[in-house]
Amino acid sequence: MIRTLFKFTVMSLAVTAFSAAMPSLAHAEIRTSSIFSDSMVLQRDKPIRVWGWTDAGSEATVTLAENSVTGTANEDGRFEVSLPAMPAGGPHELSISSGDQTKTFTDVLIGEVWICSGQSNMAWPVNSANDADLEKMTAKYPNIRLISVPQVGTQEPQDDFNGQWQACTPETVPNFSAVGYFFGRQLHQTLDVPIGLIDNAWGGSAAEAWVRRDVLEQDGKYDELLQRWDERAKTYDHEAAMADYRERLAKWQTDKKGNRPAAPRNDLVGQHRPANLYNGVLKPTIGYTVRGVIWYQGESNAGRAYQYRDLFPLMIQSWREEWGQGDFSFYWVQLADFMNEVDEPADSDWAELREAQTMTLALPNTGQAVIVDLGEAADIHPRNKQDVALRLSRLALAKDYAVDVQSQSPTYQSMEVDGDRIRVTFDDAGGDLDTFDVKQPVGFTIAGDDQKFVPAEAQIVDEHTIEVWSKQVKQPVAVRYAWADNPIANVQNTAGLPMTPFRTDQWKGVTEGVVK
Structure with missing residues (x-):
C-alpha cells in the first residue's frame, strides 16, 4: 500500500510539473469592455477597433464576417486590433479567440454610431418628454440599438461598466435619453441604416468632470x-x-x-469633481469607433462662462486626441431660454455661456443647435426634446451624410455704424432672414460709449443684414441680440432655425475672472 501511495504521489507531482510547464495560452480567459456585447452596432465605413484582455503575451484573433485580424496582448494583457472598414448591414457574428477560448457576440449590425453625452437635458428620458405615451408605443425599431453607461464618479480610470446593447422597443426606450433617441430615429429614417446610440449623460455634471486630470493640470488655467x-x-x-x-x-x-x-x-x-466622469463613465468606451458626439451641457458651468470658453474646446480636443480617430463630429445644444423674462437689458451668465458655446465653433467639425425658442421659464428641463433632436439631426445629416437640408442658424458676422444706426451682417443665414410671431424683429438692444444698453428697433434690410437703432442712442457703438437668461427674440431663417444670440462688444461680463 505504501508503494501504491508513493506511485500516486510521484504521478501527481509529474502532472503538476507538466501543467506548470504548459504555456498559459491554452487557458487564456478573454475579457472585453461591455461596449462590446450581443446586439451592438459597429461603425460603418471606418476601421473597426476591437480591444480586450487575455493572458499577457497571448495572441488574440478577432473575426467579423470574412475579416480576421490577430494581435498580441501586452504585459498588462491588453490587446487591440483594427478590422477593415465594412458597409452597413448585418446581422453578423464577432468572435475573439485566444488559446482554446473563444468569446462570440451575435446579432451584430454595421451602421452609424453616436455618443449622447452631457448633463440632465441629455439624460432626460423619453418617459418624461412631450407625448411620451405616443413615443413609447411607436418605438419599434429593431435596427436602432441602445446602450447606457451607469453613473460612476471616480478618480480611478475604469475599463468596464455594467451595460448591454439592446434593440429599441417600447420596453427598452422609456428610460433612454430622449434627445439621443429622437436624434437617432431621424437618422435611421433618413439614411435607412442601423443606428447605435451610447448614452453616458449624467444630470448636473460639470464640463471639468469629463476631462482627464492631467489634461487640466497641464493646461494651467484650472489650478x-x-x-x-x-x-x-x-x-x-x-x-x-x-x-x-x-x-x-x-x-x-x-x-x-x-x-x-x-x-x-x-x-x-459625484458628477462635479474634475476627471470623475472621464474615469468612471467615458474611459471604458474610449476607442470604440464612432461617427461623432451629440452634447447637451452647460447649465452647471454658467457661473463660470468665461472659463468655459477654454474648458469646453479643451474637453472636445482631449476626447478627440485620446480616441485616436481624428476630428470626429461634435455637435452640441446651446442653452435654452430659462428663468424670468426681463423688461430691461441686463447682464446674464447664461448669455455669456451661450457666447462661449458659439465661440467653440472655431474648432473643426463642430455644430451648434440653437434653441432659445424652445425653453420653459420655470423649468430647466424643457419637455420638447423632439425639436431639440431635430436640430441636432439637421447638423449631422448635412455635415456627415451630405443630405440637402438647412442646418445652420443665422450667425453674427460683422457690424458697421451708419450715423445713428448700426447695420449687422450675418452668415449661414440659410436663405432669407425672417421673423416669427410678429413681423418686426424683436430682441435687439443698443448702446453708446457709456455701455448702457437700451431696447432697440430693428428692420431686415436684406437676406443677410439687419439695421438696428434707438432714439435714445445718437452715437451707437454696440448691439446685442437675445442677450438674457430668457430672451424675448424672434429672428430666424426661412427654415425656422432661430438666430444665434450674440453681442458685438467685448465689454467685461459678469463671469469674467470666475474660475472655481
Whole structure:
C-alpha cells in the first residue's frame, strides 16, 4: 500500500510539473469592455477597433464576417486590433479567440454610431418628454440599438461598466435619453441604416468632470479649481457625515419636528469633481469607433462662462486626441431660454455661456443647435426634446451624410455704424432672414460709449443684414441680440432655425475672472 501511495504521489507531482510547464495560452480567459456585447452596432465605413484582455503575451484573433485580424496582448494583457472598414448591414457574428477560448457576440449590425453625452437635458428620458405615451408605443425599431453607461464618479480610470446593447422597443426606450433617441430615429429614417446610440449623460455634471486630470493640470488655467477639490478630498469625511446624519434622523423620527434631515452627498464621487466622469463613465468606451458626439451641457458651468470658453474646446480636443480617430463630429445644444423674462437689458451668465458655446465653433467639425425658442421659464428641463433632436439631426445629416437640408442658424458676422444706426451682417443665414410671431424683429438692444444698453428697433434690410437703432442712442457703438437668461427674440431663417444670440462688444461680463 505504501508503494501504491508513493506511485500516486510521484504521478501527481509529474502532472503538476507538466501543467506548470504548459504555456498559459491554452487557458487564456478573454475579457472585453461591455461596449462590446450581443446586439451592438459597429461603425460603418471606418476601421473597426476591437480591444480586450487575455493572458499577457497571448495572441488574440478577432473575426467579423470574412475579416480576421490577430494581435498580441501586452504585459498588462491588453490587446487591440483594427478590422477593415465594412458597409452597413448585418446581422453578423464577432468572435475573439485566444488559446482554446473563444468569446462570440451575435446579432451584430454595421451602421452609424453616436455618443449622447452631457448633463440632465441629455439624460432626460423619453418617459418624461412631450407625448411620451405616443413615443413609447411607436418605438419599434429593431435596427436602432441602445446602450447606457451607469453613473460612476471616480478618480480611478475604469475599463468596464455594467451595460448591454439592446434593440429599441417600447420596453427598452422609456428610460433612454430622449434627445439621443429622437436624434437617432431621424437618422435611421433618413439614411435607412442601423443606428447605435451610447448614452453616458449624467444630470448636473460639470464640463471639468469629463476631462482627464492631467489634461487640466497641464493646461494651467484650472489650478484654483483643482486645488479647491484637492482640499475637499483631504478634509471631507463621508463616514462621519453619514454618522451625523443618522443621529439627526433618529432624533427627527422621535421628535417629528421640522423637516426630515437630508442625507449628505459625497461630492468626491459625484458628477462635479474634475476627471470623475472621464474615469468612471467615458474611459471604458474610449476607442470604440464612432461617427461623432451629440452634447447637451452647460447649465452647471454658467457661473463660470468665461472659463468655459477654454474648458469646453479643451474637453472636445482631449476626447478627440485620446480616441485616436481624428476630428470626429461634435455637435452640441446651446442653452435654452430659462428663468424670468426681463423688461430691461441686463447682464446674464447664461448669455455669456451661450457666447462661449458659439465661440467653440472655431474648432473643426463642430455644430451648434440653437434653441432659445424652445425653453420653459420655470423649468430647466424643457419637455420638447423632439425639436431639440431635430436640430441636432439637421447638423449631422448635412455635415456627415451630405443630405440637402438647412442646418445652420443665422450667425453674427460683422457690424458697421451708419450715423445713428448700426447695420449687422450675418452668415449661414440659410436663405432669407425672417421673423416669427410678429413681423418686426424683436430682441435687439443698443448702446453708446457709456455701455448702457437700451431696447432697440430693428428692420431686415436684406437676406443677410439687419439695421438696428434707438432714439435714445445718437452715437451707437454696440448691439446685442437675445442677450438674457430668457430672451424675448424672434429672428430666424426661412427654415425656422432661430438666430444665434450674440453681442458685438467685448465689454467685461459678469463671469469674467470666475474660475472655481
